[in-house]
Amino acid sequence: MGDFTLDLNEDQLQMQQWVHDFAANVIRPVAAEYDEKEETPWDVIQEAANIGLYSWEAVSNWFADPTGLTFALVSEELAWGCAGIALSLMGTTLGVSGIVGNGTPEQIAEWVPQCFGTADDVHLAAFAVSEPDAGSDVSNLRTRAVYDEAKDEWVINGTKTWITNGGIDKVPNVHVVVASVDPALKGRGQASFVVPPGTPGLSMGQKFKKMGIKASHTAEVVLDDVRVPGHCLLGGKEKLDSRMARAREGQSSRVQAAMSTFEASRPLVGAQALGIARAAYEYSLEYAKERKAFGRAIIENQGIAFKLADMKMEIDSARLLVHRACWMGRNGKEFTAGEGSMSKLKAGEVAVWVTEQAIQILGGYGYVREYPVEKWHRDSKIYTIFEGTSEIQRLVIARAISGIRIP
Numbered sequence: 001m002g003d004f005t006l007d008l009n010e011d012q013l014q015m016q017q018w019v020h021d022f023a024a025n026v027i028r029p030v031a032a033e034y035d036e037k038e039e040t041p042w043d044v045i046q047e048a049a050n051i052g053l054y055s056w057e058a059v060s061n062w063f064a065d066p067t068g069l070t071f072a073l074v075s076e077e078l079a080w081g082c083a084g085i086a087l088s089l090m091g092t093t094l095g096v097s098g099i100v101g102n103g104t105p106e107q108i109a110e111w112v113p114q115c116f117g118t119a120d121d122v123h124l125a126a127f128a129v130s131e132p133d134a135g136s137d138v139s140n141l142r143t144r145a146v147y148d149e150a151k152d153e154w155v156i157n158g159t160k161t162w163i164t165n166g167g168i169d170k171v172p173n174v175h176v177v178v179a180s181v182d183p184a185l186k187g188r189g190q191a192s193f194v195v196p197p198g199t200p201g202l203s204m205g206q207k208f209k210k211m212g213i214k215a216s217h218t219a220e221v222v223l224d225d226v227r228v229p230g231h232c233l234l235g236g237k238e239k240l241d242s243r244m245a246r247a248r249e250g251q252s253s254r255v256q257a258a259m260s261t262f263e264a265s266r267p268l269v270g271a272q273a274l275g276i277a278r279a280a281y282e283y284s285l286e287y288a289k290e291r292k293a294f295g296r297a298i299i300e301n302q303g304i305a306f307k308l309a310d311m312k313m314e315i316d317s318a319r320l321l322v323h324r325a326c327w328m329g330r331n332g333k334e335f336t337a338g339e340g341s342m343s344k345l346k347a348g349e350v351a352v353w354v355t356e357q358a359i360q361i362l363g364g365y366g367y368v369r370e371y372p373v374e375k376w377h378r379d380s381k382i383y384t385i386f387e388g389t390s391e392i393q394r395l396v397i398a399r400a401i402s403g404i405r406i407p
């Protein structure tokens, strides 16, 4: 029992410090600029690639930590710098999760390094599930993948929306697309496909202007008779065919192409939300000690001091849930109570609440763009929406704890 510890080990502390320095020295100084410009921060991505932070080697090193915590620590620090820029770097890992969650070892070895490229030839990746009429309801995808047996190719048609890094063609971009092979089987008739960079027929539709995380590119992806080789079906055709056969016979299965990816990535998305919350908490704590009203620092009022106490407590409790889910995921523990969803739900809602409190503590200064706090609030809101809205996370938890398929 004496082995239990919540202390970070030396490797984790070093990695945390390294990424924190990058966030403080490279990301923060340009955060407001990219928020205004609403453009992908190529110079930051390049710098991260130059020092090896944006690379498959780094990500596999984070994944390898047997406690599962390193990737969460990295995500929190990057988002502490700027969540939009963090997502420009981490968006690629969504595509990677799609490959790792569904691919064979050979497919993982072939495609994952291509998602990052090298410092001399930076690549990106995107994970395209959501559609105009299927966001929360991912079982209802309209994008179709049809097998052309004569050519051993899959032909994909449809429109994806809200896709992080979607359709960017400035650098080679690996798209992982979830499509329906047999719509009658809903989620169990879906599969994930790698669409290699430069494949004809894949293009960017509308690029969205957003409330927050503006440095992160979000766009529609149009798939018009996109043809990919048979081996681009993640997991392979044999596995898909047998899964669909089992579904047609009415046998139960727990695997859905999109859902297995989300399970793995939700705690890390929660860790990003924590980074925003911590940034706002730290800033408003210092501000409250400096700012004077009625002849004393505003923190000397319980109304402000208690707010900061609650902010710190909420952030720490959310972090414990995130770290628990990361540890469980890495150590093969089953999420019997929706622990992955719980971590993302709590961290997302804490980030929205904490950043709003921070605005209140800064008063008028919290509301204007000269100060960073209003941006953190705008950035935080997406964390209750993407990778499953807060309502959907509650649904996952409620179903897990009750065993009832609550609609």
Ligand SMILES: Cc1cc2nc3c(=O)[nH]c(=O)nc-3n(C[C@H](O)[C@H](O)[C@H](O)COP(=O)(O)OP(=O)(O)OC[C@H]3O[C@@H](n4cnc5c(N)ncnc54)[C@H](O)[C@@H]3O)c2cc1C
Pocket (backbone or CB within 6 Å): 094, 127, 128, 129, 130, 132, 133, 134, 135, 136, 137, 161, 162, 163, 164, 165, 210, 218, 382, 385, 386, 387, 388, 389, 390, 391, 392, 395, 407
């Ligand atoms: C900036 C950004 C980046 C994104 N990046 C990606 C990406 O890289 N890849 C990708 O595939 N998608 C991405 N998304 C899509 C995102 O995951 C979806 O927006 C999200 O899943 C919600 O889907 P929706 O917008 O269609 O909302 P809807 O599903 O239409 O939901 C609308 C509202 O109804 C509620 N609701 C729906 N069903 C239920 C229910 N059964 N019970 C209770 N409430 C319910 C929802 O919680 C929500 O409040 C991104 C979105 C944004 C905005």
